[in-house]
Amino acid sequence: MKNIAPLAITMGDASGIGPEIVVKTLAAGDERAVVFGSHAVMSDAARRLDRSLTVRRIDRPQDAWFERGSIEVIEATRLTELPPVGVANAAAGQASFDTVVAAIAAAKAGAVSGIVTAPINKEAMGMAGIGYPGHTEILGHYGGAKRVAMMLANDEIRTVLVTIHTSLRNAIEQADFDAQMSAVRLAHEGGKALGIAAPRVAVAGLNPHAGEGGLFGDEEIHIIRPAIEAARAEGIDASGPWPGDTVYMQARQGRFDVVVAQYHDQGLIPVKYLGLEKGVNITLGLPFVRTSPDHGTAFDIAGQGIADHASLQTALAYAHRLVAAATGINEPESIV
Template sequence: MGDPAGIGPEIICQAVAGMSTAERDGVLLVGDLAIYRRAAGLIDAAPDFVPLEQAVPGDGRVAVAEVSVAERQSIADGRIGAAAGDLAFRCVERAVALVQAGQAKVIVTAPLNKAALHEAGHYYDGHTGMLAALTGAPSSFMLLASERLSTLHVSTHVSLREAIERVTPERIAATVEVGHEHLVAMGIASPRIVVAGLNPHCGEGGIFGDEDDRIIAPAVRALRERGFDVHGPISADTVFYRASRGEFDLVVAQYHDQGHIPVKLIAFDTTVNVSLGLPIRRTSVDHGTAFDIAWQGKADATNLGAAIAYARRLAKQGAVA
């Protein structure tokens, strides 16, 4: 459901409203049933919902694994609040349990608000870190996937200063490895991966920083020696352009904004956030809770539709990484 004070419930209702009966039979929503029914009132051709225990395949209704919190009445539309953050967390927790129990194959998440999570006492940097903690994964990786350009990040929700410290040979290798594994599982037999430089012009021979020559280049050489089709470091001011024109299948970005900005510029409405390195599969929208338009019937479910479509591909391909 994401943060119930945001646009999550209504874009979910939009998405399932456009599904066939067969597609609805393959979807299980997680969240507060009353909130979903309220959100359905904002859209045309509103779907009907039924608790999971009462679901009947083929009747066109959407099954809901119910999750609620005691302070639900305090959730205010478009406002940060502890009750909303707690419900968002409980929904993710329930979704993970459903996948681990074999009742679902892939999790698709609507946006949550990190401040609301923290107010509720759930101190995570977002979905990716939360899912790693809930599944016991030692680490996780954020892939932004689109038709023209895909990026995988060495680091994400940390300060720029800390992001630089996280540029290590070990993390670069792990990022390339998990990206390669994912692309192979998705049908690309020999993925072409490129690693972006950290500093302007990859440091210009050390003039603008030595991390590219001292850390990134040796890591790339070691990966090539192991058989990966990986290149770099290539300066970030050109590498995304080259990848968008088809030269590479994946760019390894060194930090959050380096990878997010070019992908969102090219494909804001269709980019899918995919978590790699976890023992479960998960996709997500690449936008936020949009509190400014929440519960006004203005939200657009296009990006959620792309996340659901990618999730179906994951389920079909059997990709785990």
């Protein structure tokens, strides 16, 4: 990986656990990653956890030394003072947004090989007047992607969402033929990026029992099944629609490689139930790699030094492997 640009890690919401888990992840000095955030915030987090750590401010990713005991930060915020810990506030919301936008610009310029994002808080961004509902939408807009999708993955299952951050009522309306095709294609591409040569994509139904032949709804008949057939005509190993309450069980048993979920909770509940420390969020459809831990800002424990950084470590490992597969510098390693 020495010939590949370093990864960018955004610090997340400065009032949450983001800075803490970033420090814990980078403290060993074994990762080729630089922090996009606030030098003051990261220095404060480092002092709280380990006074022997040095937080070094750099101007460009290529200026990083990656020395053990040193964390290198690119100033990407307009913070003038440390925001309060453990509460949503506009200053932290604006700063978290600014760090993501700066990291995206660096990724598009090739200065970093990919982005790993620490958690942000939607309420805090709203307080700052930022209208994006989450990371995925910010990445899609500033990353220049025509369409993006979330893949949530852990050691046992992987899922891609047809619709993301919207109400259930809107999700039903948005889960049209084009949305189905996009999600299935991205699930196929995402599986291949993870080292699966011919991903088996299972598409979950929208209604109970996948509509029960139209008895509980006909979206499966008129929208989802035609999309599956069209995807199969493109050479994608897609099947379904499968009942949403059993398809993940079958995926855990090894029948499917990726499950396409119709809406947010249908896909995220199974992944998160298996443990937040194991899950990682991968954004598909971007011109660069992006991963993140599968949890939020945890304001209730922020600043206490007890946050678990395992999910961020997992996200970083996924990012390294995806970059290696995308660049071809190293042989892609299957992540299972």
